[in-house]
Amino acid sequence: MNKNLFRQYALNDWMNDVIEELKFSKPTPIQTKVIPEVLKGKDIIGQSETGSGKTHAFLIPLLNQLDPEKSETQIVLTAPTRELAIQIYDEVKKIMQLSKNEDVWRAKLIIGGTDKKRMIEKMKEPPHIVVGTPGRILDLLQENVLNIYSARSFVMDETDLMLELGLIEDIDRILTNAESNIQVMVFSATIPEKLQPFLKKYLHSPVYIKLDDRLAPEKLEHRLVALKHREAADVIFDISKLIHPYLAIIFTNGKENANKLVEQLQTKGLNVGLIHGGLNQRERKRVLKEIQQLKYQYIVATDLAARGIDIKGVSHVINAQLPKEESFYIHRVGRTARAGMEGTAISLYNEDDIHLVQKLEKKGLTFTFYDVFKGEWREAKAWNVRQKRQKQEDDAESKAWQQVKKPKKVKPGYKKKMKFQQEKAKRKIQRNNYKK
Template sequence: MENHQFKQYNLKPWIEGVIDNLQFKEPTPIQQKVIPAVLRGESVIGQSHTGSGKTHAFLLPLCSRLDVNKQEVQIVITSPTRELATQIHNEVKKILAFSNQEDKINAKLFIGGTDKKRMIEKLKIQPQIVVGTPGRILDLIQEGALDIYTAEGFVIDEADLMLDLGLITEIDKMLVRARESIQVLVFSATIPERLQPFLTKYLHNPSSFHIKDHFAPEKIEHRLVPLRHREPAEVILKISEVINPYLVLIFTNGKEAANKLYKQLQEKGIQAGLIHGGLQARERKRVLKEIQSLRYQYIVATDLAARGIDIKGISHVINAQMPKEEEFYIHRVGRTARAGMEGTAINLYDDSDVNLIQKLTKRGLSFTTFDIVQGEWKEIKAWNERSQRKQTGTTTDQEAWNRVRKTKKVKPGYKKKMKYEQQKLKKRISQKQNKRS
């Protein structure tokens, strides 16, 4: 399929060499859309989930447009967390290492928790590629050490998290100092309504791409486990006894819930790691190091933290609490079944989650309902069986039940009497209907 190969994009020969070294065979759906748009100089809004190939969708064309002979800032890439910024910088370093341009292209990482004085020293020569967190980059701009007016491309990665963390105001202050014609590339799992004023202000006639076709790899099995008034920790303990995981990522909605679940799992003897935005930078760094060295088999995390880290080899995702939005579910389960591996998503649910499950089912996901009985997985009634049964009941049945007078006090033989009354009414209704016909 020649037209789906990277050759069609007419990237610079050194970038094509990098692609060969990276062993990319075919562009992913997001790359097919974004690479040509970036090369045409268009601003872009790209909506896709983790693992979709988004980072190289902007890195490859932006690097291809670099003027290696100009020693000035040409690309600015912002990310909401230090870990995400570091990951992107590592990908940039890999691109440069695979090219023959390392002596000509200078890329720098600017994140908090590092020596600012030393950074300013290094900025006597301006790097062509700047990667970092908004706070630290803005700090260096305000100090007069970094000049981004020369930049032609500006990337905002994980824009919805930027919004949640209040970092959009810092991005705003940066873009005010950039040239008006700057190409702005925004990537996000979701595009909240609150982000619209910002997008309208800085993106002129952007190309918008929402990639859905990569969101649910066929290699993910989606299981539902009803909570039935049990604590999530209790159910997770049972699950841990019947699965043989390589690595499990357990999601909660927010850091308070994460702290609570982490504590309960520890009490039940499950040695888990904990990662969320409320941890101090030093603590977060320590936990990440321990996660990478496979100290834990189970990691409790929030959406925000899990997006800021790259953990290899996740075999299972457990939603201790189901998210409120479809895109967040897709983002979570997308952490498993990567690089050709298989994965399992286990969802603890109650009645309040049925609406989300219905929406996901409409998008093509197939859920199987299980519980753990006597230390084994057992398939049970489908999550929607009750509602299906309700729908198939006859109108005569429903009308008869509706007409039976309900008493507040339940006397002996109440149910029997109710049933008898219902049968009598049902008979009467049927006779009336027969007479009419």
């Protein structure tokens, strides 16, 4: 029988039993570093990729320290999207059920898109654990329905997405309702510079835990396909005949593009689902349930789904449009090649996207260039082949002139003679370049 390596943290017996029920035997790298620091009450900045086990890195030690005797809010867990908040809440509920504390602990999910009146009615007794999105938590604080002054721990998950969605101001206002010495934990795949003022304001001597500098999973292939004035839907349909995905997420920039692409792909006969922030809560729940039931082979999504939803079994990611930011690309392609599995990211691109490709290449990503021609993959020239060829020609031109001897005495036709010598030298240089 495998030894439970979580026992090194001297957790409560019931928590060790829960961990065994969850079939965890060895902490992930992020859990190894985070759990002991949380138990010490330290503020934490945790930087790790999606799928690294960070949710349980903070849930296990925080719930281990919960005191059900105190009828007050002790833990606040925040996430930028409803879906991510629901996922964290589901994990909290699972631990509660396995620990047999379901009737003793009170946990509340506080998100938009739900009946606010009913939520307020259920808040007559303060929840021990609050899980929610910043906007709705702030609402209940301002209406004096919720009090977090007693909370000892506050977690922000996917903090870089919170920053991008403009939710840091809400978090700022929430924390003014908490004790100044509250334990604050920030988890994020990237730590943008714009986040620094917030971190300095609320985190006291934080422990900085950075894990895995890899931009994307090692077993992930990055393919680029030039659009060449074609419709994205036509190219994706051609690609669909070649890849046979278990499940593919097709990313678009914005809801309007997503709606249009779904319509076009469905017209072509593809089995496509749709998920984006414009759907109401009931529609999103329905689609997520249908995704879990493997009703769709393709899902068209906006960037919200890159981090807000945990979709298992993604074999391919297709970028119908490349994003503008490197971090968005990383989060998108991070949906596949998880847990040591292989995956493929296929991105349609045009000239406007070359700057992003350059930046990603400088950071170490390797792209292969393909096109779909007559029902098969064909290797294509890289976006910068023409640039490289032009540079070689310019270099050859310059070096050739350096080899031309200028006559001491200028005679008629000397310019023509020099040009002839330069062309001859240039051809020799180009031949040598070609042989390399």
